[in-house]
Amino acid sequence: MGKVYPQIDVRTGAPLPADFTVAQRHGDYSAQDHVTWETLFHRQSNVLKGRVVDEFFDGLAALNIASHGIPDFADINRVLARATGWNVVAVPGLVPDDVFFAHLAARRFPAGYWIRKPTQLDYIEEPDVFHDVFGHVPLLMQPRYADYMAAYGRAGLAYAGTPALTHLARLYWYTVEFGLMQALAGLRIFGAGIISSAGEAVYALADPAPARVRFDCERIMRTDYEIDRYQRIYFVLAGYDDLPALQPAELDRHVAAAASEHPLRPGQLIDSDITMTPPPAPAAAPQPAAH
Ligand code: HBI
Ligand code: FE
DSSP states (O other), X not given: OOOOOOSBOTTTXXXXXXXXXXXXOGXXXXXHHHHHHHHHHHHHHHHHTTTBOHHHHHHXXXXXXXXXXXXXXXXXXXXXXXXXXXXXXXXXXXXXXXXXXXXXXXXXXXXXXXXXXXXXXSOOSSOOHIIIIIIITGGGGSHHHHHHHXXXXXXXXXXXXXXXXXXHHHHHIIIIITXXXXXXXXXXXXXXXXXXXXXXXXXXXXXXXSEEEEOOHHHHHTBOOOSSSOXXXXXXXXXXXXXXXXXXXXXXXXXXXXXXSOOBOTTXXXXXXXXXXXXXXXXXXXXXXXX
């Protein structure tokens, strides 16, 4: 069954426009909503130290996305638009694929305006403002990432309604949502789905269970994914230059090659995979002598 999309803004009763955007209505958030943001912000900032790519914390700082409550998108956009031409727009939640791609192609990131309830800190089914703004928006300050996201939107529009969309969605999943990156300092979190999850931020880098495989566009396009559990496989970019340009002719070749081979299960490894093992957990710190 396909998702049923809302037709009105539930806060005002006004019909949704064709692009699904709504006003953020920053003044409408409750004190509890801002506390939920603060709780999530502190928890994730702590767990991400030494685990996330440097550009993430650079982006947070530049955009003044901080613990002091849910950000006002207008404040973010004043900085973000000048830096990379992107803007954040508010939407009620998931939007149809073609609407999502049209926003990205126009360098608009659709962010859920609502925030999860205190009883749902660890799992939500649709993206809220914490996942979207904390997880996705800081890296939009990075020029290569900003260009990749817009190119993904153009590619999505080109493939909308075709079987190739399955392959393109896998690429988004294994880079933008669940990608890792090999930085000079070590293996780092890159994807927003990991950035906004306390449990997976630890699991993705250090747990022995999942595979960590060198990024390969066609290989990813063959790989199914599961949305309701920690990933069984992560793909590791060597850097921002690894993000594919997504030019139409090259992309068509990748999609055709991926479609000509059988799909791979999420945990399945193949001979051509270059795998990496996580570094051993650091030994427990020596106890200070009592005195
Ligand atoms: N809508 N708001 C929102 N956020 C998403 O990440 C999103 C979406 N609609 C479709 C979608 N993602 C994916 O199915 C595409 O990347 C294929
Ligand atoms: Fe996301």
